[in-house]
Amino acid sequence: MGESGSGKSTLARMIVGLESSDSGTVLYRGSDVTRQTRGRRPGAQPGLGMVFQDPYTSLDPRMRVRDVIAEPLTVTRTGSSKERRDRVAELLELVGLQPDMMDRFPHQFSGGQRQRIGIARSLMRDPDVLVCDEPVSALDVTIQAQVTDLLVDIQDRLGLSILFISHDLSVVRNLAHRVLVMYRGEAVETGDVGQIFDRPGHAYTQELLASIPPLTRSERGKLTGVQAA
Incomplete structure (x- = not known):
């Protein structure tokens, strides 16, 4: 988590190979993904x-x-072609859409449905890790809750890990097991969600958490009790 411009999306793009790094490594199963081909498609x-x-x-x-x-x-x-089509139908059902929708174009769907399609695409090659770059920030509040609940359900059903990037601290607290705080392109603090939110050690984290407005009763009722990594 971190404010806009802190480097969250850049880090995500490095992990999936859309950006190259100036230094450092990103290790996945012992392999440095930052040293592989730059500009590869997500999912490659x-x-x-x-x-x-x-x-x-x-x-x-x-x-x-x-x-x-x-x-x-x-x-x-x-x-x-048939195997790919069957897999598309399977994934559409997984994300809550009808398989017969596959012949439509994206403009025929709502924003929430489009994000479900994006989630289905990200699952096409059975990933172990799903990198979600602020996947609900462009959606209205009601749809945000539906999509985050879907991601939690997918994680439970498929047993994958989720790297969830967000500047919405209430979403982070509700979903995360562990949190990494970014500020001006650097990771300034990391730890369990309870430690970060209840006992922040870095001055920036303390300032960031102090900016959270108190939840209304209605907003508290919308929060899910299920956690995602």
């Missing part, structure tokens, strides 16, 4: 998937949904 790194922030610009408007979701397998020439 086996085991890693990515959900982007804006569901309106992250889906190619010229492609039907079946092709959008199947793209990670299409570019690697994995499976037959």
Whole structure:
């Protein structure tokens, strides 16, 4: 977590290979993903998937949904056309959409539905880790809750880990097991969610938490009790 411009999205893009690093390493299963080919498509790194922030610009408007979701397998020439179509149908059901929607174009869906399509695409290659770059910030509050609940459900059902990037501290506190705080491109503090929110050690973290407005009774009622990594 961290304020806008703190480097959260840049770090996410480095992890999935859309940005190169100036220094340091990102290790996944003992392999430094920052030393692999720069500019590879998200999903090209086996085991890693990515959900982007804006569901309106992250889906190619010229492609039907079946092709959008199947793209990670299409570019690697994995499976037959029928196998990819069957997998698309399976994933649409997983994210709460009907399989017969796959022949539509992205503009025929709402913002929440588009983000569900983006989540389905990120799962096409059975990742172990899902990198979610502020996946609900472009959605209204009611839809935000639905999408975060969906991610928690997917994590429970598939047993994957989620790197959830957000500047919304109430969402972070409700979802996270562990928290990393970023400020001006650096990680300034990390720890269990209870430690970070109840006993922050860094001055910036203390300032950040002090800026959280108190929740209304209605907002407290909307928070889910399930945690996600």
